[in-house]
Amino acid sequence: MRKINILKICNSYNNQPDALIEILHDVQNEFGYLSKDALVEIAEALNISRADIHGVVSFYDDFRREPSQGICIKVCRAEACQAVGGEDLAHYAQDKYDAGIHDVYCLGNCALGPAVLIGDNLYGRVTPERLDVLLKQKSGS
Amino acid sequence: MSEQIIIYVPCDAAALSVGADDVAAEIKREAERRNLGIEIIRNGSRGMLWLEPLVEVVADKGRMAYGPVDVKDITSLFEADFLHGGTHALSHGLTEDIPYFAKQERLTFARCGITDPLNLTDYEAHGGLTGLRNALKLSPEAIVDTVTKSGLRGRGGAGFPTGIKWKTALEAKAAQKYICANADEGDSGTFADRMLMEGDPFVLLEGMVIAGLAVGADTGYIYIRSEYPHAIKTMNRAVEIWQNAGLLSGSGKTFDFHVRRGAGAYICGEETSMLESLEGKRGQIKVKPPLPAIEGLFGKPTIINNILTLASVPIVLDKGADFYRDFGQGRSRGTQPFQLGGDIKRGGLVEKAFGVSLHELVEDFGGGTRSGKTVRTVQAGGPLGAYIPPRQFDVDMDYEKLADIDAMLGHGGLVVFGADVDMAKQARFAMKFCEVESCGKCTPCRIGSVRGKETLDKIISGQNVAANLALLEDICELMTDGSLCAMGGLTPMPVQSAIKHFPEDFEAK
Numbered sequence: 001m002r003k004i005n006i007l008k009i010c011n012s013y014n015n016q017p018d019a020l021i022e023i024l025h026d027v028q029n030e031f032g033y034l035s036k037d038a039l040v041e042i043a044e045a046l047n048i049s050r051a052d053i054h055g056v057v058s059f060y061d062d063f064r065r066e067p068s069q070g071i072c073i074k075v076c077r078a079e080a081c082q083a084v085g086g087e088d089l090a091h092y093a094q095d096k097y098d099a100g101i102h103d104v105y106c107l108g109n110c111a112l113g114p115a116v117l118i119g120d121n122l123y124g125r126v127t128p129e130r131l132d133v134l135l136k137q138k139s140g141s
Numbered sequence: 142m143s144e145q146i147i148i149y150v151p152c153d154a155a156a157l158s159v160g161a162d163d164v165a166a167e168i169k170r171e172a173e174r175r176n177l178g179i180e181i182i183r184n185g186s187r188g189m190l191w192l193e194p195l196v197e198v199v200a201d202k203g204r205m206a207y208g209p210v211d212v213k214d215i216t217s218l219f220e221a222d223f224l225h226g227g228t229h230a231l232s233h234g235l236t237e238d239i240p241y242f243a244k245q246e247r248l249t250f251a252r253c254g255i256t257d258p259l260n261l262t263d264y265e266a267h268g269g270l271t272g273l274r275n276a277l278k279l280s281p282e283a284i285v286d287t288v289t290k291s292g293l294r295g296r297g298g299a300g301f302p303t304g305i306k307w308k309t310a311l312e313a314k315a316a317q318k319y320i321c322a323n324a325d326e327g328d329s330g331t332f333a334d335r336m337l338m339e340g341d342p343f344v345l346l347e348g349m350v351i352a353g354l355a356v357g358a359d360t361g362y363i364y365i366r367s368e369y370p371h372a373i374k375t376m377n378r379a380v381e382i383w384q385n386a387g388l389l390s391g392s393g394k395t396f397d398f399h400v401r402r403g404a405g406a407y408i409c410g411e412e413t414s415m416l417e418s419l420e421g422k423r424g425q426i427k428v429k430p431p432l433p434a435i436e437g438l439f440g441k442p443t444i445i446n447n448i449l450t451l452a453s454v455p456i457v458l459d460k461g462a463d464f465y466r467d468f469g470q471g472r473s474r475g476t477q478p479f480q481l482g483g484d485i486k487r488g489g490l491v492e493k494a495f496g497v498s499l500h501e502l503v504e505d506f507g508g509g510t511r512s513g514k515t516v517r518t519v520q521a522g523g524p525l526g527a528y529i530p531p532r533q534f535d536v537d538m539d540y541e542k543l544a545d546i547d548a549m550l551g552h553g554g555l556v557v558f559g560a561d562v563d564m565a566k567q568a569r570f571a572m573k574f575c576e577v578e579s580c581g582k583c584t585p586c587r588i589g590s591v592r593g594k595e596t597l598d599k600i601i602s603g604q605n606v607a608a609n610l611a612l613l614e615d616i617c618e619l620m621t622d623g624s625l626c627a628m629g630g631l632t633p634m635p636v637q638s639a640i641k642h643f644p645e646d647f648e649a650k
Contacts, residue, residue: 018439020421021404025367052422059423061405062367074368078329079520079570080556083483084511105407105524105574107368108332109155110556111190111481111488120370124158 003041005030010045017046020056024063033064061102069099071138074117077103080110085127089114092128097135145178146224149197149204151254153186153339154371155332160212161194167215168196175219185340187254188490189241191511197236200226206236241506246468247492248476249453250333253340259378261386264343270388272455276351277392281311284355288454290462292474297323297410297447298522298551298627300540303454306444309434310356313442318358320349321419321438321445324365324372325403325410328523330554333478334448336490338365338372341452342379348451350389350396351458352444359395362438364415366403376400407578411626412445414580425580426626447552449478469495473539483520483556484510493538500534503557514559518643520567522551524574525631527638528558528567547638549631564639564646569597571639575632586629589620593636606649610640 009026013019023042028034034057043050057063075090093101093116109115112124116131123134150156150165165181172179189195192208196218205226207218214231221229233239247253256263264270276284289304310318322345326334338345349361363380365373380398389395401419403409409418413427416438437443453475457465466474473495479502481488486508493502503509503519510516518528527548529536536542543550558567575590596613600606617633624630640647 016421018419018421021418022402025402025404055423056421059406059425060403063404078574079524079567080330080482080554082567082570083556083558083562104368104405105578106327106329106331108326108335109158110330110332110483110554111485112155112158112193113482115158117368117370122154122158122371124155 002031002038006038006041007045010042015045015047017048020046020048020053021060024057028063033067035065071100071119072102073097073100073135074102074104074107076105076107076109076113076115078106080106081113081115084113086114089116089126089128089131093131145180147199148179148181148224149184149199150181150194151186152183152258152371153193153336154369155190155336156186156193156195157371159193159209163212164194164196164210164215167212171215171219177224179224182257184256185253185258186336186490187236187242188250188336188492189239189487190489191487192233195236198223198226202226203235203237206233206239207231208233241487241489241491244506245492246476246494248456248465248468249344249449249478250337250341250490250492251456252344253337256341258340258342258375259382261343261382264341268459269343269455270347272458273347273351273388275458276354277394281355281357284351284458285311287462288355288457291457291465292462292469292472293450293453293457293465294473294540295447296449296453296477296552298328298549300550303446303450306434306446307352307355309432310358310442310444313435315442317360317439317441318356319438319441319443320352320356320358320361321415321443322349322361322363322448322451323410323412323415323445324363324369324448325407325415326369326448326552327366327407327410328525328552328554330482330520330556331480331523331552332482333480333490333553335369335372337448337452338369339375342375343383344452344455345376345448346379346383346398348454349398351454352446352451353396354394356442356444358442358444360397361399362419363398363400364403364409364419365400366409367405373400373402406580407574408580408628411628413626415445416443423580425582426628428625449552469539470537471495471539471541473541477538477550477553479538480554481507481557482554484512484514484559485557486511495539496537498534499529499536499538499555502538502555503534507557510557510559512559514561516557517560517562518558518564520556520558520635521554522549523554524571525549525627525634526551526554527634528564528642529638530642547634547641549634564643565597565601568636568639568647569594569601571632571635572597575628579628583623583625583629585620585623586625586632589616589624589629590632592616593620593632597636600647603649606647610647613640
């Protein structure tokens with residue numbers, strides 16, 4: 001089943017090697033991470049080496065080679081958020097939620113920081129209290 | 142239910158981040174409860190981000206603004222008859238009379254926040270497509286000439302004259318050429334590309350098609366960072382709508398678009414690195430020459446321009462080179478969308494002709510800090526830009542005047558810091574950011590950033606401060622002179638500006 005889906009994703013990009021990053025995103029969205037087997041299957045479908053794929057997957061921060069726990073939470077650590085207490089928020093998030101918290105450098109919400117991206121949803125003016133409420137809503141829904 | 146009142150609630154990601162979706166849903170529910178006929182249009186943002194969610198109602202005299210609206214304000218807004226422009230504690234009168242908005246010169250962002258981003262009819266009714274129609278009547282050389290004469294320079298940060306880049310690609314002989322729109326807007330403090338893609342996506346597509354006509358390219362790539370899921374979604378839908386409209390039919394020309402996602406690498410904003418990424422490879426930079434305009438994507442001549450550059454092209458072709466050139470000063474012509482962020486009271490997007498002072502932007506538009514502290518510094522131009530002290534705030538914002546004070550415009554982002562910022566920590570962060578984001582290709586950047594960070598750690602902890610500052614100066618010089626691209630080459634700029642303007646923060650404690 002997994003293999004069929006991966007081949008389908010590769011095929012939707014005509015098995016073109018230049019679409020590798022799109023394919024990796026799609027596969028990760030479908031399975032939550034990029035397993036060793038998945039990478040082998042993508043390499044075969046695109047007719048590129050496993051070394052090439054490894055090089056790409058390890059270069060980009062977005063790609064995960066281990067199953068992730070729960071939803072992806074990105075906390076902005078860049079300057080505009082630092083100026084409004086972003087570091088305190090980031091430390092709070094790491095201490096309390098640990099796994100699932102990822103550093104990110106700028107979410108493009110620099111006038112309304114501190115900013116957090118939960119899944120595909122962007123939040124601004126996030127305080128520790130607001131983060132708790134948002135994450136409670138997410139886990140409840 | 143005879144009348145149908147039109148209400149605008151932005152769908153811009155910044156507005157969504159503070160609850161615009163909930164506000165729109167609650168307005169709809171309350172109107173139904175009261176049996177009132179309304180239509181909610183999801184526009185882009187006007188750029189007055191401290192007022193988001195900014196709700197606008199179309200009244201007899203124009204669009205009336207209310208903001209920042211919270212879900213709990215909706216009942217009282219209806220009671221104040223905001224549907225007919227009634228007065229409320231959140232009223233700001235006519236949107237276009239709000240000084241922050243009224244004092245701007247909106248050329249690139251002319252439609253952003255006004256139109257429905259995905260309504261092509263609305264786009265055309267507000268001046269869209271005229272530039273493209275004019276371009277279709279011109280020879281490639283004439284289009285390039287118009288862009289050259291307009292004085293438009295690359296808005297991504299490098300400020301290279303757009304017309305000259307286009308001329309190089311036009312003169313390159315090849316059966317296949319490409320247009321790449323660089324939407325890897327990774328600089329902290331910048332969000333103009335995102336706002337434009339979410340608020341007026343067709344203007345980018347129009348600019349890309351004009352670029353294609355100018356250099357003889359029939360395929361375009363839009364490379365958008367993955368941190369911008371809303372922009373990716375809007376651009377994908379905009380491409381679909383644009384292509385279905387068949388705007389080039391009968392012209393004998395075609396233009397295909399591909400929207401590609403980045404994957405969390407800041408370096409992919411560097412043009413050669415972006416090309417590698419578009420080819421499905423590691424985003425490592427390449428040595429220039431060859432210039433991408435001669436040998437770019439898949440080895441073919443390729444124009445790589447920033448979103449704001451491409452989105453400024455339609456108005457140049459619409460109103461003419463002279464119209465655009467008449468804005469600005471010196472060698473910095475036209476307008477720049479400045480982005481005010483960080484600790485700022487009225488953060489948002491301010492499009493002004495080059496020459497506006499930093500003081501006007503931070504104090505008059507921005508209103509100083511959000512926290513109430515005094516402003517200690519502004520970092521201009523992203524994480525590789527200089528920290529500017531208040532005594533230099535009278536500087537004119539243009540490429541050359543900023544270079545004169547060892548600062549840079551970059552992508553137009555301005556991040557404001559209050560009185561308690563520790564500049565030694567900010568300098569350390571600049572090195573750390575370079576360490577995290579370096580592509581690893583060249584030694585000055587890859588190793589210099591690590592050594593720079595370690596040296597700053599020693600300075601911060603008070604070890605041999607004078608000797609370590611001298612060493613840090615050496616590292617900075619080496620990175621500036623020896624790095625292959627702007628990542629390593631400009632990382633010293635924030636570090637050295639912090640030391641120069643705020644030496645007290647680096648003294649042994």
